[in-house]
Amino acid sequence: MSDKKVTLTIDxxxxxxxxxxxxxxxxxxxxxxxxxxxAIKGRNRPHAGCRLCxxxxxxxxxxxxxxxLPVTEGMVVKTRTPAxxxxxxxxxxxxxxxxxxxxxxxxxxxxxxxxxxxxxxKLKLKLTKLKPLEREVPFDDSPETFFFDRSRCVLCARCVFxxxxxxEVGALGFSRRGLExxxxxxxxxxxxxxxxxxxxxxxxxxxxGALIFKKGAKKExxxxxQGGNNGEASGSGR
Amino acid sequence: xxxxxxxxxYAELKSAAEEKYNALQDTPVIMVxxxxxxxxxxxxxxxxxxxxxxxxxxxxxxxxxxxxxxxCYAEPLAVVSKPGFPGLCYANLDEGFVKRLVDDFLINDDxxxxxxxxxxxxxxxxxxxxxxxRGVYEHKIVLEHCGFIDPGDIDQYIVEGGYEALSRALEMxxxxxxxxxxxxxxxxxGGAGFPAAEKWEVAREAPGDVKYIIAxxxxxxxxxxxxxxxxxxxxxxxxxxLIISAYAIGAQEAYFYIRAEYPQAVERTREAIRQAKEKxxxxxxxxxxxxxxxxxxxxxxxxxxxxxxxxLVKSMEGHMGMPEQRPPRLSISGYRGKPTVVNNVKTLGYVxxxxxxxxxxxxxxxxxxxxxxxxxxxxxxxxxxxxxxxxMGTTLRQLIYDVGEGIPGDKQFKAVQIGGPSGGCLPxxxxxxxxxxxxxxxxxxxxxxxxxxxxxxxxxxxxVAHFFLDFTQKESCGKCTFxxxxxxxxxxxxxxxxxxxxxxxxxxDHLQELAEDVRxxxxxxxxxxxxxxxxxxxxxxxxxxEAHITERCCPARMCPDLITFYIEPPKCSKLCSVCVGSCPTxxxxxxxxxxxxIDQEKCVKCNNCYLTCPPEYLAVVKLSPPELLEExxxxxx
Numbered sequence: 067m068s069d070k071k072v073t074l075t076i077d078x079x080x081x082x083x084x085x086x087x088x089x090x091x092x093x094x095x096x097x098x099x100x101x102x103x104x105a106i107k108g109r110n111r112p113h114a115g116c117r118l119c120x121x122x123x124x125x126x127x128x129x130x131x132x133x134x135l136p137v138t139e140g141m142v143v144k145t146r147t148p149a150x151x152x153x154x155x156x157x158x159x160x161x162x163x164x165x166x167x168x169x170x171x172x173x174x175x176x177x178x179x180x181x182x183x184x185x186x187x188k189l190k191l192k193l194t195k196l197k198p199l200e201r202e203v204p205f206d207d208s209p210e211t212f213f214f215d216r217s218r219c220v221l222c223a224r225c226v227f228x229x230x231x232x233x234e235v236g237a238l239g240f241s242r243r244g245l246e247x248x249x250x251x252x253x254x255x256x257x258x259x260x261x262x263x264x265x266x267x268x269x270x271x272x273x274x275g276a277l278i279f280k281k282g283a284k285k286e287x288x289x290x291x292q293g294g295n296n297g298e299a300s301g302s303g304r
Numbered sequence: 305x306x307x308x309x310x311x312x313x314y315a316e317l318k319s320a321a322e323e324k325y326n327a328l329q330d331t332p333v334i335m336v337x338x339x340x341x342x343x344x345x346x347x348x349x350x351x352x353x354x355x356x357x358x359x360x361x362x363x364x365x366x367x368x369x370x371x372x373x374x375x376c377y378a379e380p381l382a383v384v385s386k387p388g389f390p391g392l393c394y395a396n397l398d399e400g401f402v403k404r405l406v407d408d409f410l411i412n413d414d415x416x417x418x419x420x421x422x423x424x425x426x427x428x429x430x431x432x433x434x435x436x437x438r439g440v441y442e443h444k445i446v447l448e449h450c451g452f453i454d455p456g457d458i459d460q461y462i463v464e465g466g467y468e469a470l471s472r473a474l475e476m477x478x479x480x481x482x483x484x485x486x487x488x489x490x491x492x493x494g495g496a497g498f499p500a501a502e503k504w505e506v507a508r509e510a511p512g513d514v515k516y517i518i519a520x521x522x523x524x525x526x527x528x529x530x531x532x533x534x535x536x537x538x539x540x541x542x543x544x545x546l547i548i549s550a551y552a553i554g555a556q557e558a559y560f561y562i563r564a565e566y567p568q569a570v571e572r573t574r575e576a577i578r579q580a581k582e583k584x585x586x587x588x589x590x591x592x593x594x595x596x597x598x599x600x601x602x603x604x605x606x607x608x609x610x611x612x613x614x615x616l617v618k619s620m621e622g623h624m625g626m627p628e629q630r631p632p633r634l635s636i637s638g639y640r641g642k643p644t645v646v647n648n649v650k651t652l653g654y655v656x657x658x659x660x661x662x663x664x665x666x667x668x669x670x671x672x673x674x675x676x677x678x679x680x681x682x683x684x685x686x687x688x689x690x691x692x693x694x695x696m697g698t699t700l701r702q703l704i705y706d707v708g709e710g711i712p713g714d715k716q717f718k719a720v721q722i723g724g725p726s727g728g729c730l731p732x733x734x735x736x737x738x739x740x741x742x743x744x745x746x747x748x749x750x751x752x753x754x755x756x757x758x759x760x761x762x763x764x765x766x767x768v769a770h771f772f773l774d775f776t777q778k779e780s781c782g783k784c785t786f787x788x789x790x791x792x793x794x795x796x797x798x799x800x801x802x803x804x805x806x807x808x809x810x811x812x813d814h815l816q817e818l819a820e821d822v823r824x825x826x827x828x829x830x831x832x833x834x835x836x837x838x839x840x841x842x843x844x845x846x847x848x849x850e851a852h853i854t855e856r857c858c859p860a861r862m863c864p865d866l867i868t869f870y871i872e873p874p875k876c877s878k879l880c881s882v883c884v885g886s887c888p889t890x891x892x893x894x895x896x897x898x899x900x901x902i903d904q905e906k907c908v909k910c911n912n913c914y915l916t917c918p919p920e921y922l923a924v925v926k927l928s929p930p931e932l933l934e935e936x937x938x939x940x941x
Contacts, residue, residue: 111628111629112629113783114629114784114827115783115784115785115827116784116785117784117785117786117825117826117827118785120825128824129824129825131629134629149824152821153821153824153825156786156790156817156818156821156825157785157786157821157825160785160786160789160790160793161785161789163789163793164789195814195818196793197793197796199789199792199793221782221783221788240624240782242782243607243609243624243779243780243781243782244777244778244779244780244781244782244788244791244792245777245780245782245788245789245792246782247781247782247783247788
């Protein structure tokens with residue numbers, strides 16, 4: 067990224083930004099909301115897996131993900147178009163179809179990023195077209211300070227990135243593929259038997275109610291200093 | 305630089321190879337096709353039988369393993385070349401026939417013409433491949449020597465002009481090589497049809513001294529075996545193309561990425577690299593030039609997604625094979641973060657030919673926008689299955705009816721599935737569109753890597769879409785929302801349709817929308833193309849979907865939940881009980897009048913009775929919707 071400034075237009079607003087900065091961050095930092103789950107500022111290569119941050123850019127024939135798009139001089143962006151709204155609605159409902167929708171009993175109720183997206187985009191927090199997938203997924207409450215409820219995981223990979231690249235513990239990773247893909251430990255051992263130090267950073271990074279501190283459990287201070295080595299890595303745009 | 309020039313070094317290699325082959329000319333040689341297609345048909349036994357017989361009779365003849373000559377339907381195949389006779393090819397061989405060939409032909413000079421399939425060289429007694437109907441349409445470039453030379457002997461490749469293009473390239477500057485390929489208009493054969501030279505140029509211009517080139521042999525589509533066939537039949541061609549391309553982009557390391565499930569392709573490629581090293585064609589100062597290149601093999605562990613180049617590179621780095629958002633393009637930052645070119649095996653196979661015969665020659669074949677030929681694995685309901693190579697612009701009709709000689713059993717053509725699980729199903733009305741990258745895309749299919757499955761009236765298009773989507777759904781890496789979950793939901797909908805569980809036509813609009821969104825929203829091309837089988841079948845065969853939903857009827861009578869088996873009493877015979885024996889659940893019983901009938905409670909719809917009922921009766925019929933049974937039974941009783 068260079069220090070050069072560029073001027074672009076997002077939803078008819080002229081905005082100045084550093085050339086090469088990803089559009090998603092430019093919009094969020096200027097108070098323009100774009101739905102996102104997997105984006106982490108400072109990440110070298112965006113994960114680009116949640117497929118929620120679509121926008122339309124003049125000159126491109128189809129919506130693009132804003133987390134992967136570097137801003138350029140004169141760029142004209144619309145965050146809401148019929149095509150964008152349709153893709154976001156579909157991606158959102160797809161995620162919900164594989165998500166435990168019992169929000170009332172979810173510890174993340176009201177702080178959940180899915181709820182925020184629903185509110186911002188006026189999307190329903192229930193399935194309208196799709197049938198729920200209702201899969202059995204393992205639940206891990208072995209750590210002392212938090213539990214991991216995979217039925218609420220959206221596979222945004224934020225916890226894995228924090229664990230591997232920021233605190234550099236390496237307890238978490240992905241296993242299996244396709245629908246079976248999940249965040250897991252090496253050989254699926256319980257987190258308490260893994261190298262996990264319970265630094266709590268992954269829990270903080272979880273945008274939904276999949277990684278949740280246990281009631282009364284104090285967050286370990288251990289991860290704090292290490293957490294700084296990627297500077298802005300915890301910014302979620304919330 | 306050494307004192308001997310590149311062309312002199314090559315001339316030396318060539319004359320040594322020629323000398324070796326001239327010395328062998330008076331010995332009869334038997335070439336047995338032992339590529340995977342041959343082996344599957346029993347080529348190993350045929351080869352052993354030849355060796356055994358020759359040893360037993362004390363003859364002086366060589367038995368050589370070759371690759372696939374494209375006529376897979378006729379395997380096991382062998383070519384017998386005896387001095388004084390044209391090289392003759394025999395099809396569907398077995399051990400008994402081998403004995404006869406050795407006795408009659410090798411010992412007694414009777415070539416058993418009545419059993420020969422084709423002669424290799426023009427002669428006065430027997431037709432050659434060019435006299436075949438498909439010979440008129442076929443134009444072999446990449447497949448030219450496949451099945452006719454020993455893939456395990458570099459000298460034979462050299463005798464046929466192999467590595468001459470490399471020696472030429474090394475006497476040109478890398479820029480000149482690139483220019484030649486650019487002029488030729490060669491487009492990548494991996495599926496998308498990206499101009500090959502453009503990719504090279506980006507990598508060549510990219511900063512840094514360390515660059516890589518990778519031959520992508522991770523072919524994983526169901527029904528496709530082109531890359532496998534080429535690597536098994538003529539690995540030196542691809543190796544030569546790889547070396548030339550590496551020279552053009554300035555790479556010092558080149559890789560073959562071959563899936564481990566292709567052991568023979570891996571083995572033959574490994575041997576080819578070893579022999580090339582021995583001859584100074586790989587390694588330090590190739591052919592005495594100042595260009596060094598190391599070539600290695602990387603074995604993929606068999607994931608369809610690893611054919612996608614960014615996932616391929618990830619898996620080579622030891623990570624999970626998952627695609628990455630691009631840009632940056634691999635040609636800027638690829639393997640180990642260095643500029644990397646990933647080319648399909650077939651793309652590289654054209655490179656030596658272009659350098660030898662010139663860009664203009666290549667441009668003269670095929671279409672102006674898609675020059676050259678295209679290699680297909682022609683499979684499904686077609687008489688001549690096998691590897692075929694035709695000029696771009698050939699129509700699907702020519703390919704299926706002239707090269708493939710049509711549909712077996714006088715069945716009606718229904719569709720052709722082109723481009724594997726990422727491709728689409730095209731109907732009869734699309735048969736006259738020319739095969740090239742752009743025309744196929746317009747029709748909703750894509751070239752893909754070149755799998756081509758012919759479907760006839762007995763194939764249910766909803767089931768076909770289900771089959772391909774089931775594959776992509778299982779092969780999805782799971783990284784992005786649309787592909788991980790979207791393919792699963794589409795598959796579930798198709799499943800419900802084939803079971804007759806969907807009753808509202810609105811589901812088709814929903815399916816269409818979902819398919820369009822998965823296409824528009826997925827991260828990589830696996831997800832973006834996964835809906836193609838659905839979108840094309842919905843576009844061209846919507847009536848079949850509708851029949852499943854509104855009438856609970858599978859028009860092709862293929863979906864087990866929507867059919868019932870029934871034995872027509874007027875056609876059934878008291879004298880036959882083949883169906884009774886074929887039924888695994890004893891659902892078929894003999895009625896008091898001696899005719900047969902099916903106990904529907906016990907029937908598992910395995911199709912055995914349908915297949916075994918002798919052609920003179922054809923009494924077993926499939927009814928769809930299943931409710932038709934009551935009508936039939938009402939009439940007959």
